[in-house]
Structures are given as structure tokens and as C-alpha cells.
């Protein structure tokens with residue numbers, strides 16, 4: 001069983017493939033299920049990121065793909081990658097509550113109003129300060145965002161950071177106390193922690209890496225989702241098997257998929 005639970009279609013401003021193209025790529029990669037998780041990032045400073053996606057059009061493509069691929073053994077789910085933005089949470093809840101989603105992936109692309117994608121986020125700060133600020137913002141999000149299923153790319157601060165690949169990933173030692181509170185909260189709430197394999201493109205580590213996954217298991221965490229974060233059809237399913245192996249070696253045994261927000265665990269073992 002392999003399920004890719006972080007995928008972007010052309011309904012995200014930074015991605016190209018249609019839902020049908022994603023499904024074709026998923027089938028070719030031998031996946032059993034996919035979940036399309038286009039962005040909503042209300043009030044992101046970049047207008048193209050803040051623009052609200054055309055959800056009815058996305059849902060139309062999802063329904064067509066479900067029919068086309070059901071007989072071919074591919075499940076097609078619909079989710080959203082929610083860019084949390086604390087001052088606008090009521091607005092975000094209103095958007096989400098009106099949509100028939102299978103899956104809510106809680107993400108964070110803004111720390112103190114800046115996206116760590118931007119070099120400006122790191123200007124004039126040490127790595128320790130830049131990463132600690134990110135973890136604190138992520139902790140605030142986990143403690144206060146009211147209703148979600150899995151936590152996206154814990155370690156996003158390192159994805160585009162201006163450091164060599166060996167030192168770029170967020171590690172547990174960067175913010176052990178805050179990360180422990182965050183991971184314990186996920187575990188107690190029964191939330192899934194995403195293993196985002198896009199990190200393997202530039203570094204030796206998924207996002208998050210083995211040390212944080214290990215700590216999640218030690219603190220009682222049980223469930224993960226696997227996600228390629230593909231923005232192109234050729235990246236669908238990218239190194240998910242390797243992500244599952246990292247989870248297993250960290251002591252995590254259960255992946256999870258979602259249907260109408262209901263979690264359905266599956267074993268990560270092959």
C-alpha cells in the first residue's frame with residue numbers, strides 16, 4: 001500500500017498538472033491512493049499565493065478522475081494544504097467548513113509575516129534563531145488551529161534555507177523543548193505527522209528527518225502520512241518507499257489515509 005497525500009494540481013498557482021495527469025502518474029508509480037492537496041494561503045503577502053482556488057472546478061476534476069480510475073485500482077481523494085495564518089483563522093475555518101474535504105493538511109508558510117522560502121527570512125539571523133522562530137510559530141499553530149488531520153512538512157524552514165545540504169534540515173536539537181511540546185500534542189490528539197519526501201531532493205533527509213520522527217514515536221506518536229509535495233506529474237510518488245523506511249526505522253509503523261476526514265490506518269511494512 002502506497003498513498004501520496006501531498007500533491008498539487010494546476011489549481012495551485014505554483015503547479016502545472018491536471019488531476020487526470022496526477023492520476024496517470026500515480027498509477028504508473030504503483031500507488032493505491034492519492035490525495036490532491038492544493039493550497040489555500042489566505043493573506044499570504046504574495047497575491048498569487050493568497051488567491052483563493054476555484055474549488056468547484058477542482059472538485060469537478062476530482063469526480064471525473066474518481067470515475068475514470070476507480071476500475072484501475074486508484075483511490076482519488078480531495079484535501080487542502082492549509083497555510084495557517086493566526087490573525088485570519090476565523091476566515092480560514094469558514095472556508096474549510098463549507099467544503100466537502102477528505103483531508104485537511106495543516107501547513108505554515110509564514111513566520112512573523114515572512115515566508116521562509118524568501119532569502120529575507122534568513123537575513124541578519126543565525127540559523128539557530130531562524131529555525132527556533134519557525135518551530136515556535138509551528139507550535140503556536142498546532143496548539144491553536146482547531147480542526148485538521150495531519151501536520152505538513154515540519155521543517156519547512158530548511159527547505160530553501162541558504163545553508164549546505166548537510167546542515168540544512170531542521171533537527172530536533174535546534175529546538176528540543178518546543179519540538180517535544182509540539183510532538184506530544186500531536187500524539188495526544190491522535191494527529192498524523194507528514195513525512196514530506198521532497199526534502200530528499202536536496203538533502204539526505206525527508207521533512208522532518210529521522211531524529212524528529214524518532215522523537216515523535218518516543219512521545220507516543222503513531223500515525224504518519226507520506227507526501228511527495230509534487231508540483232509536477234513526474235514527481236508524484238517521489239521516493240515514498242524511502243519515506244516509509246525512515247518511518248519504520250524511527251519506530252513508526254502506521255500510515256494513514258482519510259475518507260471524509262475519517263482516518264484509515266495501513267501498515268507501512270511492504
Ligand SMILES: [Zn+2]
Pocket residue numbers: 081107109152153
Ligand atoms: Zn507547503
Ligand SMILES: [Zn+2]
Pocket residue numbers: 006008081229
Ligand atoms: Zn505543498
